[in-house]
Amino acid sequence: MNRKHFVFVVVAVLAATCSSPDASGEEPRSSVFDVDRGGVVMTFDDRNFDDWVNAIELFDRFGVNATFFISGKIDEQAVEAIGQLRSHGHAIGSHSVHHLKAVEYCQDHSPAVFLRNEIHPQLEAFQAAGVTPTSFAYPMSRNDAVTDETLLTVFRHLRTGKNVADGQRLCDVDAFFVPASRIHQQGCLIAKGIDYAPTRPDRTFEQIDAALIRAAENNEIIVFYAHRICATKPDGGHFVTPEALTQIFSKAKELNLPFYTFDQLP
Template sequence: MSTPALRNCAFCLLAPILFFALLPTGSVCGAGEKTAPANPNPPPLEKAGLVLTFDDRNFDDWLAALPLFDQYGVKATFFISGPIDEKALAACRQLIAHGHAIGSHSVHHLKAVDYVREHSIEDYLRHEVQPQLDAWQAAGISVTSFAFPSSSSDAATETALLKIFRHLRIGGPMAPGDRLSDRDPFFTPIAQVPTRGALPSKGIDYAPTREDRTYDQLDAALTRTATRGEILTLYAHGIRNIGGKGHFITPQALEHLFLKARELKLAFYTFDQLPEVLEP
């Protein structure tokens, strides 16, 4: 074989290797490594706003509520629990097509602190986190955030999960008789968002029928958020009228929230839109 022919043959062998080497890296890494964010360099936040989130596998509810979200231009983050099977992937793709973000909520919805105490953080990542990330990576879906089931986290579990995810959603302290608008830990000044990987969140299921989530409580919290230039993270589960199983918020309560936010000129952010946390 002539020298030019040999060079051509060598190029044919190397070209596929070079092609795959130059492709962008996948959206999910192995346990203990950061995921590549859907938006790798989100800009700093300029407006006060809400980070609205929904949990578990309430796919039918969420998809049925898409016209309501679209009507008000609201984008939310949906934290998926359980296997990332075809039903989950189909729902994720529809939610993403409407501008929403997808987050991880673990495989078996176990309390992280209890699980790690009985096993190890490595076991938790291996059995509760990585299978979801592998499935999302195979489907080409980038996931940048994690919500702890039952808001069960501590310093050790948060440190471990922040090595994988850009942001975490955690719980926050609320005692009987507290007013949400007075509970500083739930509110993050927008200038401080890049310094906080874990954001406390307040549940709003059953609003306005519970004392800590009446319209008066929620309106006051949104007013504080707008007045002080802060971010407030809220979570719910299903979206439906009374009936069925599991926790839920009604479409009417959501619409009240959307209208109040519009009145106060609050933005709605997904977790994917929050800026990268700065290294200390």
């Protein structure tokens, strides 16, 4: 090999290495997805770090990547949990500094003050920890057009929540379902809570399974949210059991529904 050819090969190898997400040239699991397919976005809120880290094995078993929306300080405990979660392909989102109702806060102060006090300080702390969240989850699902417009200047996607009326089937509520091909047009996604599943009428396995079937048949994306992950009712906080998650993950796998993180949504 002459000198000119050798230099060309070295430059080509270096260029390929630098453009790849890792030295092996393989994209990390968290960036491989097909936006033309329906799927599930699993999300968890607040600061339940021990529960989330302990559930990593469950997520790995089913190939599930989730998004964890963290509230409060990005302190040493948060940074350690973030590192463990991200190393398994999970995404991190913002849930504000003080977990306040965004609508009421913006009305009492202003959207600019909300950004200054509740969003930017946390984003700076995230970035210091090597994380740039692309999404925000509203505490207590309190959002309106003003808060959406304000926060979409900072984040690519927002997440709020909605209840299902008594006697209503989750699979019949169009607001929970977004066609995968139009997900990039949906700034704020409406999620369905699954804490306490399957013990409440709006989150029985029959309800959840029917919603997953609709998503699979119509190439739609559905978002679920929960908080703690523990086998028995904790002293405080909303929770979902590993058994309930196993049921949901198994049904999604049976339907060939992929799991997306908010970072993966365009």
